[in-house]
Amino acid sequence: MRLLILGGTVFLGRAIARYALDAGHDVTAAARGVTGAPVDGVRFVRVDRDDPAGLSNLDGDFDAVVDVTRRPSHARHAVATLADRVGHWSFVSTCSVYADDSTPGQRAATAPLVAPAPAEVDDPSGDNMEWYGPCKVTCESVVRDGVGADRAFICRAGLIIGPEDISDRFPYWVRRLAAGGEVLAPGAPDEPVQFVDVADLAAWLVRAGESGLAGTYDGMGPAMPRARFLAEVAAGVGRPDPELTWVDQEFLVEHDVRPWSGERALPLWLPLPEYGGFLSRDVSDTLAAGLAPRALAETARATRQWMTDHPDAVKAGGLAPDAETKVLREWHGRLG
Ligand SMILES: NC(=O)c1ccc[n+]([C@@H]2O[C@H](COP(=O)([O-])OP(=O)(O)OC[C@H]3O[C@@H](n4cnc5c(N)ncnc54)[C@H](OP(=O)(O)O)[C@@H]3O)[C@@H](O)[C@H]2O)c1
Incomplete structure (x- = not known):
């Protein structure tokens, strides 16, 4: 098939x-x-989508397109x-x-959405x-309305790893x-963690183009308990x-350990109950529609290899080793 990726770099x-x-x-x-x-x-065509006519130098027909844009104007022009x-x-x-980050087990077919962006907002960066x-x-509405629901596959990715x-x-x-x-393990061993391997998501998107899959789906694998997540990454x-010490949310917040990403953050950890639905979606429709998640240890192994080969590629962030040691020391000393 002739596939066009709007993005792809x-x-x-x-x-x-x-x-x-x-x-x-x-x-x-x-x-x-x-x-x-x-x-x-890949055949690379240089385009600037900020220009409404920016895609006019793309020749011919395509069997399938994948667009990753986050800008409504880019989706409209495309x-x-x-x-x-x-x-x-x-x-x-x-x-x-x-719209609802707190309720576990929501499905793409029925979960409420946030309101669309106001007309004057086009660049959410x-x-x-x-x-x-x-x-x-x-962007989703632009694609569904402009292409037709029978040809449009809306894939709502979770954390891509x-x-x-x-x-x-x-x-x-x-x-x-x-x-x-x-290792400081945040929260509790049974709290859910949810994500999708980048190669699994990519494969599903290409196969969707091959088969003509239409509809709106979450793009992530099933949630797993955090203890299993950490064990599988460690194995990979x-x-x-791994020697895990579980530290509860209240203690972490009191000691300025932050959620998700950035300075002093423990990634893939989010406050509960506010974010109890964010990493625990029901993806049975997704799996039935063909997403095939690989073992997490395999993703961890491949990611580590890439990080070893590209030591400066990953942005600095997360809880620094000395800060982690200090929090652990205070956690162990909290009762004495
Ligand atoms: N990472 C996650 O965990 C996560 C989670 C949920 C959803 N998602 C979604 O998953 C997708 C990830 O896509 P990605 O990894 O390929 O990264 P991306 O950062 O979304 O890629 C954007 C692409 O668009 C191109 N682009 C940006 N501005 C452009 C312009 N003015 N004209 C033409 N091209 C332009 C960029 O290339 P140039 O800058 O070279 O032009 C790049 O190839 C996105 O849709 C994101 O919203 C990500």
Whole structure:
């Protein structure tokens, strides 16, 4: 098939290209070439989607397109320029479109969404990150209305993990568990953690184009208890049976340990009950529609290899080793 990736120069876009090439497809990636580069074997077309006519130098028809944009204007320009020349349209959205972060077990088919972005908001980056979910809601509607529900696959990705993830989220746990020693484990062993391997998501998106899968789905695997998450990452980085010390949420908050990502953060940990639904979605429809999650240890192994090969690629962040040691010391000393 002729596949067009609108993007295709970083993380997920590159994984989509890699999987599609391996499957024997003819792959075009369209981007500025500013934040990254396409993988070898892809036909690269330099475009600037800030220009409403920016996609006009894309020739011919495509059997399938995958768009990763977060900007409503980009989605509109793409649909206006290409909808008549494309068979199947996948739009990569996000679970940040959901309005209710606290209720566990929600399904894509029925979960309430945040309101679309107001017309004047088009770039949910930097100080405008709060508009990320609303802008994706707008993009989803643009695609569904412009392409038609029978040809549109809306894939609401959860946390994407794996090689080429430059964030300080999953890489934090890869690095930390590989280092060994006593590990600060946040919250409780049975709290849910949910994510998707980048190559699994990429494969599903390409197969959706091949089969013409339409509809709206969450793009993530089933939730697993945090104890299993940490054990499988540890096994994948060659440190089975990690020495975990579980520290409860209240103590972590009191000691300025922060959730999710950034300075002093323990990634993939979110406050409860406020975020009790964020990492515990019901993805039975997703699995029935073909997402096939690999073993987490495999993702951890591949991510560690990539981090070893690219030691400066991952952004700094997460709880620093000396800060972790200090919190653990205070936790052990809290009763005496
Ligand atoms: N990472 C996660 O954990 C996570 C979680 C949920 C959902 N998602 C979603 O998953 C997708 C991830 O996609 P990704 O990894 O490929 O990264 P991305 O950062 O979304 O990639 C954006 C792509 O668009 C291109 N681009 C940006 N501005 C452009 C412009 N003005 N004109 C033309 N091209 C432009 C970029 O290349 P150039 O800059 O070179 O032009 C890049 O290839 C996104 O849809 C994201 O919202 C991510």
